[in-house]
Amino acid sequence: MFQAQYSSLHSRKRSVADRWPLIAVSCSLIAFLLASCATPVPTAEPTPLAAPAFETASPPGVQAATAAPLRFVLPSPDADPISGWRPPLYPVPWAVSSYDHFYFTRPNPASEVNWPLPDYRYGGVFFANVVHTGIDIEAKAGSPVVAAGPGTVVWAGGGFYTGNVNDATDPYGLAVSIRHDFGFQGRPLFTVYAHMSRVDVTVGQHVEAGEQLGRVGDTGKTTGPHLHFEVRLEHNTYHHTLNPELWLVPPQGWGVLAGNIIQLNDQPLQGFTVRVISEDTGRVREVRTYINEAIHPDPYYQENMALSDLPAGLYRVSFIYDGRDHRFWVEILPGQVTYFTYKMYGYLETVPPPTPALNFVPMTPTPTATRRP
Ligand SMILES: [Zn+2]
Numbered sequence: 001m002f003q004a005q006y007s008s009l010h011s012r013k014r015s016v017a018d019r020w021p022l023i024a025v026s027c028s029l030i031a032f033l034l035a036s037c038a039t040p041v042p043t044a045e046p047t048p049l050a051a052p053a054f055e056t057a058s059p060p061g062v063q064a065a066t067a068a069p070l071r072f073v074l075p076s077p078d079a080d081p082i083s084g085w086r087p088p089l090y091p092v093p094w095a096v097s098s099y100d101h102f103y104f105t106r107p108n109p110a111s112e113v114n115w116p117l118p119d120y121r122y123g124g125v126f127f128a129n130v131v132h133t134g135i136d137i138e139a140k141a142g143s144p145v146v147a148a149g150p151g152t153v154v155w156a157g158g159g160f161y162t163g164n165v166n167d168a169t170d171p172y173g174l175a176v177s178i179r180h181d182f183g184f185q186g187r188p189l190f191t192v193y194a195h196m197s198r199v200d201v202t203v204g205q206h207v208e209a210g211e212q213l214g215r216v217g218d219t220g221k222t223t224g225p226h227l228h229f230e231v232r233l234e235h236n237t238y239h240h241t242l243n244p245e246l247w248l249v250p251p252q253g254w255g256v257l258a259g260n261i262i263q264l265n266d267q268p269l270q271g272f273t274v275r276v277i278s279e280d281t282g283r284v285r286e287v288r289t290y291i292n293e294a295i296h297p298d299p300y301y302q303e304n305m306a307l308s309d310l311p312a313g314l315y316r317v318s319f320i321y322d323g324r325d326h327r328f329w330v331e332i333l334p335g336q337v338t339y340f341t342y343k344m345y346g347y348l349e350t351v352p353p354p355t356p357a358l359n360f361v362p363m364t365p366t367p368t369a370t371r372r373p
Helices: 027-036 060-065
Strands: 135-138 144-146 151-157 174-184 187-199 212-216 226-233 254-262 273-278 284-288 305-311 313-321 324-332 337-343 347-349
Touching: 151 187, 174 212, 254 273, 254 313, 254 324, 273 305, 284 305, 305 313, 324 337
Parallel strands: 254 337
Antiparallel strands: 135 226, 144 212, 151 174, 174 187, 187 212, 187 226, 254 305, 273 284, 273 313, 313 324, 337 347
16 A cells, blocks of 8 residues: 555546446357356455455354355345355456456466455555555465566665665565566556565566565554555556556456446546445445545456456446445356446446457467576
């Protein structure tokens, strides 16, 4: 989490269909996708409401159950049974549609919690004016931090934000940054791993996906041990980040929701809490729309909110705005981004932006000049 004042808005004009709910999807496509990947057992994770702030791998509810006779606990809307289990990830790079770009695997081992802390997502604001340009992943001090993709280490140590390796006050603390062997739309891609307790790589070293970069710590501007992870496009600076939740590959059978909620004046709704409620389990997830300063929507989706790690299925999206409860339904498809645009009042479009021009997105990562020497 780093300091940045916010003030600017950017306007996005987008045509919207004057119709309501439910994403139209091809049943045959769903059937194919479900058949081709492991559909997860109904998820059982802590909800942000019932267990604030952290999703844990070994939750208290599981431990408590050992003292009592064997019993079943059925899901309820605000108190799901708790488990850290998730399906294995899709292989990377993964892109079902031409505009998806799940190029990165998780920056910590599968044996650890490897998903974003619900309250510390991209584009959030902390302490009044600190805009978050990455995601935070809960991790124990000393647990491994691994490369999200192959590339060359371009930073290893302190001073990543200030550029001064001796600056002990640098907000990123001990950090590693990688310039990846692939780019996006001909532009280089970087990832950043911050707040580490120890760095195990050196600048110029080539690493493969999953290779250890160091250990989780609490160096820099942080209130406790965790991994801060960023994705940057074109320039490796604080002002060129994108939402990692649209780049980290989902667990098999799971997907990602990206949305664009627009006010009547065509401005994106900023800093609003949006609830995403599973029709299958009743689990409530909350996500906040971006504050726009210092963050950037995806080049294609132009979203102002994203929520990853959603088991495929129907979800109700709802939020309170102008005293009204706005709600609609979306269907999360496995292994891809489900996209919507919602404009006040009641205009919903649930198809992605228009098909990009031929010079747009590659189906696979584009090579750049940074390949292994
Ligand atoms: Zn962070």
